[in-house]
Amino acid sequence: MEGVIDAHTRDLLTRRPGFDWTVTEFVRVVDARLPPRVFLRHCPELDGNVTTPSHVPVVLQLLGSDPAALAANAVQARKLGARAIDLNFGCPAKLVNRHDGGASLLRDPRRVHAVVAAVHQAVGSEIPVTAKIRLGFSHRRLALDCAKAAEDGGATQLVVHARTRDEGYRPPAHWEWIGRIRRHLRIPVVANGDIWSLEDYWKARTLSGCRDVMLGRGALADPWLAPRIRHWLETGEQLPTTPWQVRASTLAEFAALQRSTLPDRVVTSLVKQWLSHMRQRDAEADLRFQAVKRINDLDTLLAGLACEREERGHSRFEPA
Ligand SMILES: Cc1cc2nc3c(=O)[nH]c(=O)nc-3n(C[C@H](O)[C@H](O)[C@H](O)COP(=O)(O)O)c2cc1C
Structure with missing residues (x-):
């Protein structure tokens, strides 16, 4: 794509x-x-x-x-x-x-x-x-x-x-x-x-x-969609809903890979782009997106995605 x-x-x-x-x-x-x-x-x-x-x-x-x-x-x-x-x-x-x-x-x-x-x-x-x-x-x-x-x-x-x-x-x-x-x-x-x-x-x-x-x-x-389909075809069993931590670690690995060749400014927008695809279908990803969308520093953004979130939609994470 x-x-x-x-x-x-x-x-x-x-x-x-x-x-x-x-x-x-x-x-x-x-x-x-x-x-x-x-x-x-x-x-x-x-x-x-x-x-x-x-x-x-x-x-x-x-x-x-x-x-x-x-x-x-x-x-x-x-x-x-x-x-x-x-x-x-x-x-x-x-x-x-x-x-x-x-x-x-x-x-x-x-x-x-x-x-x-x-x-x-x-x-x-x-x-x-x-x-x-x-x-x-x-x-x-x-x-x-x-x-x-x-x-x-x-x-x-x-x-x-x-x-x-x-x-x-x-x-x-x-x-x-x-x-x-x-x-x-x-x-x-x-x-x-x-x-x-x-x-x-x-x-x-x-x-x-x-x-x-x-x-x-x-x-x-959902980065687990293809594995979800494969697993179901092979076993007849359904994988659990993809946990937020899997999405967050996928985004963190993505940032690390991109960082080897691209400036942080570009990587920050690529991470937000992928997160915005995730938020279309996942409420937690949407809350995270709302919490980090104005952050322009890559490390701060990644910390915001990795932190634990408190109930009622408030993130424990406060951008500096
Ligand atoms: C941002 C974006 C870029 C895309 N780029 C390509 C492309 O380079 N080549 C291609 O064959 N399809 C491209 N597509 C189309 C998708 O491969 C796919 O056919 C389309 O999104 C419908 O499938 P989906 O509902 O699973 O996304 C693109 C779609 C989007 C949204």
């Missing part, structure tokens, strides 16, 4: 078993072949086995609209060690769409096909090429055509975020639409959108018929 999930986040989220694979933020391709440093910035794991430290594979994602430029960059990424390329046809950002990238290609399935086919022809015999779509740009009428275009172009897997571009991130996600697509495709289809809990997971699986799901914001809101 652009601006949110980087190599450190991938590392932390995959330390407990749960994820089968992860994807980088998109690397935006306009027309030129990008220098290696751009790929390495988005995917530092290229320097090693292209996995997280817990050996979960990392897939490199490209976003663009020019088939030849995407193919050339896919070749570049493969030379740098990429083990799979994912193509983004889902980004709803106005700037990206204005420049004809992300979900804007869903208005014409032929363009989806052209991009996937070009990248597949360039690298598909060596590494898998996968695709991620939404249900359409402003309507769903082309959803199946776009999905088939990706498959016919050579995609080996398709992730479907069950909303149109115009629906942004507004609930609900139309999981049953993923099922309609899945029934017409031969390649594996992965369900995505609004999976925040074990119950959502099961509902998305049931309505879509997909064996696999992709987690986005839900995994940030």
Whole structure:
């Protein structure tokens, strides 16, 4: 997720078993072949086995609209060690769409096909090429055509975020639409959108018929969501609600990792960004967020997250 999930986040989220694979933020391709440093910035794991430290594979994602430029960059990424390329046809950002990238290609399935086919022809015999779509740009009428275009172009897997571009991130996600697509495709289809809990997971699986799901914001809101799903699948038992101390120590480790390369000022806002994802679904995280949101010193912020909180919403912690 652009601006949110980087190599450190991938590392932390995959330390407990749960994820089968992860994807980088998109690397935006306009027309030129990008220098290696751009790929390495988005995917530092290229320097090693292209996995997280817990050996979960990392897939490199490209976003663009020019088939030849995407193919050339896919070749570049493969030379740098990429083990799979994912193509983004889902980004709803106005700037990206204005420049004809992300979900804007869903208005014409032929363009989806052209991009996937070009990248597949360039690298598909060596590494898998996968695709991620939404249900359409402003309507769903082309959803199946776009999905088939990706498959016919050579995609080996398709992730479907069950909303149109115009629906942004507004609930609900139309999981049953993923099922309609899945029934017409031969390649594996992965369900995505609004999976925040074990119950959502099961509902998305049931309505879509997909064996696999992709987690986005839900995994940030609850770093135990993927392990929770895995544990339940393997044992039939439910893990307890993720305790605040687990969230706090995840944020503290995140800060420590980020601090090795970024100034404290930036790390402070990254920690608050992750906390604000947690607070969407957790009352304790929301109280903590309210207590620390104006703190600008990283150590003071981390102390505020780690301290014990007294009842009635008052933190024992008083910022200096
Ligand atoms: C801030 C933000 C950045 C995102 N960046 C990307 C991205 O770079 N590549 C991508 O495929 N999806 C990206 N997404 C979309 C998510 O991967 C996911 O498809 C979407 O949020 C729906 O799933 P969720 O409800 O589980 O979050 C982004 C979403 C958000 C909120």
